[in-house]
Amino acid sequence: MIVPLLAHGNLGYWDEVVFVSVALIFLGMMVVSWWRSRQMDADLGQAPSAPPVSPAQAPLQPQEGRFELD
């Protein structure tokens, strides 16, 4: 017997599945964005350890419309 936590719609126990799935997806996205953000400074093209990139992945800098703050 599943103990309902949040059932309030017409889906019964599926309410719980939907809610928990959405929460897991967002927590997963949180972990992914944490990991990907470590590449952020490399993407800005200034890091000395920036790996070589292909022309299609050209760094944002220098780019029109950007203004690096001092």
Add this chain to the structure above:
Amino acid sequence: MNWTSRLALLSLLLALLSWPVAAHGYIVRSIPENRSVLQRSPTRLQYWFSEDLEARFSALNLRDQDGNIIASGGVDADNAARMSLQLPPGALSDGAYLVELRAAFASDGHAVVQTQVFFVGQRVEGVQAQDASDQAQPLEVVWKVLLLSGTYLLFGAFMLYTYVLIPAWGSARHPQGLLPPRVMARLNVVVGLGLTSALLGQALSLLQQTMVFFDVSAERAIFGGLWQIVRGGSRFGDVWTLRLIGLGLVLLSFGASLAYREKMPRIVQSAWTANTWTMALVLGASAVSSHAAGALVMPWVAIAMHWFHALAVAFWIGGLAVLTLILPPALAPYEGEARRAALSAVMRRYSVLVYGAALATIASGAYNAANWFYSPQDLVSSYGGALALKLLMVAGLLLVAALHHLALHPDGALARSLKPLRPLAGRAASFGATLRLEAVLGLGTLALASLLSATPIPQPAFLQDEPPAPSASATIQTANGLWEVSAQLIPGAPGVNTLDVVVKGATSFAGPVLAQWDHPTTGARSPWQSADAVEDGLFVASTAAINAEGEWLALIDLGEGLDAPRAALRFSVRQDAAVLRSLPPSLWNIVPAVLATLTLGLILRAPWQALYRRLSLGPQTLLMALGMTVISAGAIAASIWWVAEQSRQADLLLAMPPTIVNPSLPDQDSLTRGKALYEQHCIAWQSVTDFRALTGNAERLRDEDLFIATYEGWRRVPPCHGDLSAEQRWDIVNYFRRLARVLTS
């Protein structure tokens, strides 16, 4: 204090002081009706609500006209949206009675106390019902403003950092967050303020909810430990805990970024970008306990739309507030063209996202509004008024956004259609004053959004239109004369029903009256039950056996004996007589939903395109991707079908519909015929030992089993002898059921 600050303070105070708020759910049906005059003491009080209730925090008290509590009821175990109270027959003498209903709604945690009145005998003047209070709960408005402000500010800050500030201003020269320390310091202050506000609002929300649920002071709510019961024992508490976990994660990662920024500078950008998703989830948790959870049309879609709306508004207003706060320190070192270039870099990115947020706000807002407005009259409700004020604020925001667009793109395509605004656009060129004005309007919108969520939704008129309860009558000829039996099934819908039986004859009838409900289509049959004698000739029985729409039979026996008069009444049970809990979507729901989906697609276009460019789309990859997608979709579809089929099979096994339906109404005439036929053709049944087992199992056997038994016998019970027609055999079945009940009782 400058004029913009004064305006912000004034609008907030006005909003806080003047707006009435009330509970969101409402009574959709009452038995008895409010202010009705009953000829006799009722045996059951029933109140259906528009949403599920928290059983532990809801109560029903019946008071006499002196205010004394006579009896108490509560939320029904089989229907969380209904409160009821059963009374012994004749329990209430003539007079006025007050029903005090304390309803705590599960979806958003609102609680309301209201009274209804009914009279037994005749109306008593001077006794008034009391509607649900529409007075503001100041603490609720305060915590909503704090929580909304805090969460919107946090989401706006993290979104702005990740998708505007870093792409526009980011530089690897600043390892701690990629922005200059002066900007990061201001951003840290903003996040600190947001977290403080959100956590304070969160704490106050639990306190206020506990005070409302238990109707106690703040001191008792805190020191009596009652807040723990609300936190662990209500849906409000579930959502509250989830939101607290989300805010805790944000606090933890933000704290870690402050503590370890010297040793691990990259942690700053990681924490800030990851927190965007956590805050999106926190806003989603708030949507779960909003008006949307009680929507009649597709509650999950309503919750998703509410969430989408909250995300769009949070980015727009929260991001705007953050932008206004960080621009002064960020641009402080620059003058002239450099200052303009720095401002332009950030405004171009921000404005592109704001266009998406504005579109999303409008589309999802239209969907949300379509959930609550069913007729033009609903627009003039207090909810409609609150929404109109909010829309005025949003219109102001859109106007300022249009001025900013003109300033940024004076020669753009959109600029031509905004020509009438050109004279004003010059004032927006420096962004400073207009950004502050936009922030003030955003603050006002936020305050009105808090109040809107605390304003009662309009009660649709169609929910109050109760169809008439079905009634039927029969005249029974017996040796003792004629009996007239009339009955009414209330409300005549699947669920709990009450049957009022009036018996009239040459002499008064004192009872007992037995009743059974049969559903010939499915073979469902309730146990026999005794109706309560309410007054001379009036009997009342209630049942939860009616579980499907269609034709049901009420078998009414005037006595317990073998020859007791029988009335068999047909009732048409209709689903539309049931209390409405859901509605199919209309065009007004579908059009905004499609628009909102298209807007979401538009917003996600850039990330999708970026993802598309990064994909390796060779024939082999495409084939594999397509194959896996088709296989996954097929597997999901097959699983859903299999689960549904198993469920259908299980239902069929549990309630197999009869292959032969009894066409003979088991009324008095059928019983009389059946008795004569039974005694002539089937009396041999009683001579075998299995007869006892047959009578004992009669209630479990279907009519068709007994019908076949008249042909083939049952175990060692022989078949009925002689040449009998099918109609005669059905009469025997009807009589045998009566015989079995009498013999086994």
